[in-house]
Amino acid sequence: MATYNKRELPKLDLDLLNGSEADLADLVLIAERSLKEVGFFVIKNHGVSEDTIRRTFGISRRFFDLDVSQKSKVRMTSDYPYGYEKAEILSQSLNGEGVTPDPKETYNIKVSDPRWPDExxxxxxxxMEYCNAMWTLARKILRLFALVLRQSEDFFDxxxxxxxxxxxxxxxxxxVAPGPDRIRASQHTDYGVLTILAQDNVGGLQVKLPGQEWEDASxxxxxxxxxxGDMMQRWSNDSWRSTLHRVVKKESASQTDNRRQSMVFFVNPGKDVMIECIPDYQATGEEAKYSAIKAEEYVLAKHYSTIPSILASAGEK
Known part of the structure; x- marks a missing residue:
């Protein structure tokens, strides 16, 4: 049975997607319990090569090592709300709290409409190689999600x-210099359908379930x-959990260099796709917990709430 464990998150073996009928049934059961109880899990046998991950981490580090003037050539704007930024406040998307930018910088690429830096x-x-590998993996996970939802395997296609x-x-x-605990990415939930994360071994990611303390997620x-993310929680009528998380630097951390890197693949639907309760998850005679909403409307409203200083500095709304 997959339950929340303070030492580790539930682990799913994606090889079981192509295993026996009994293997697949076990995988679906573990995934369902993980999604309902935790909203996070780790996957093994995911099919993305360690070399691809290593090289992408390396090129990302080289980009962030550039002078800020070079990185800003591909800065985030309201017309292209992706690109480079270092002023995001993630907690703004959750409850409007927070006025100081999270101490991090990001480079964001819309996979279907990428814009690339010169260096x-x-x-x-x-x-591109990494994103192609992630898309192959994402489709496997979406197939698994469809089975957990008791829908046909191609439900999300x-x-x-x-x-x-x-x-x-x-x-x-x-x-971050030694000292008291410090927030590196403020608390938030993700906005989309699912998130695939690769992170280094510096640590700091934490998750929080209702009534529990913040717990490390390595x-x-x-x-x-x-x-x-939130869209998947809405599709499941709150049956699945879009879990609160954050990144911190702990006072006890002993690294002489605690620079941290991560790479996040946010899997989001088409902009005109309606996010609404799957009928099987709505009790007879009861209304769904959320009104239907277009994917683009939901995601961009959340995203824009995190970058007000970026838009204000450019005279944009």
């Missing part, structure tokens, strides 16, 4: 057209971390 020269080729809203985000958390060697 490093190999950036485009390496990142038409909800993710070629021109979808999926975003690849690379993050850099600069070194990723075992050879695994990736997966969590669902």
């Amino acid at each position: 490093p020269l190999e950036f485009k080729a390496i990142v 038409d909800k993710f057209p070629t021109d979808n809203m999926t975003v690849f985000r690379q993050l850099n958390y600069p070194h 990723t075992p060697q050879g695994c990736l971390l997966v969590n669902i």
Whole structure:
């Protein structure tokens, strides 16, 4: 049985997707319990090579090592709310709290409409390889989610057209001097359907379930971390959990250099896809917990709430 464990998150073996009928049934059961109880799990046998992950981390680090004037050539704007930024306040999307930017910087690419920096020269080729691998993995996970929802395996296929809203985000958390605990990414839930995370071994990611303390969420060697976002919670009528999380630098951390990197693949549907309760998750005679909403409207409203200073500095709304 998959339950929340203070030492580790539930672990799913994606090889079981192509296993026996009994193997698949076990995988669906573990996934369902994980999604209902935790909203986070780790996956092994995910099919993304360690070399691809390593090279993408490397090219990301080289990008963030550039002078800010170079990185700002591909800055985030209201017309293209992706690109480079270092003024996001993630907690603004949750409850409007927070006035100081999270101490991190990100480079965001809309996968169906990428815009590339001039440097490093190999950036485009390496990142495209990573995104293609992530998409292959995402479709496996969506197939699993459809089975957990008791829908046909292709339930999500038409909800993710070629021109979808999926975003690849690379993050850099600069070194923080020794001292008290410090928030590096303020508390939030993700906005989309599912998130696939690769993170280094510096640590700091934490999750919080109702009535519990913040708990560390590490990723075992050879695994990736997966969590669902708000849209998936809405589709399941709150049956699945879009879990609160944050990134911190702990006072007890002993690294001489606690610079942290992570890479996040936010799997989002087509902009006109309606996010509404799946009928099987709505009790007879009861209304759904959420009104139907277009994916683009929901995601961008959340996203824009986190970057007011960026838009204000450019005279944009």
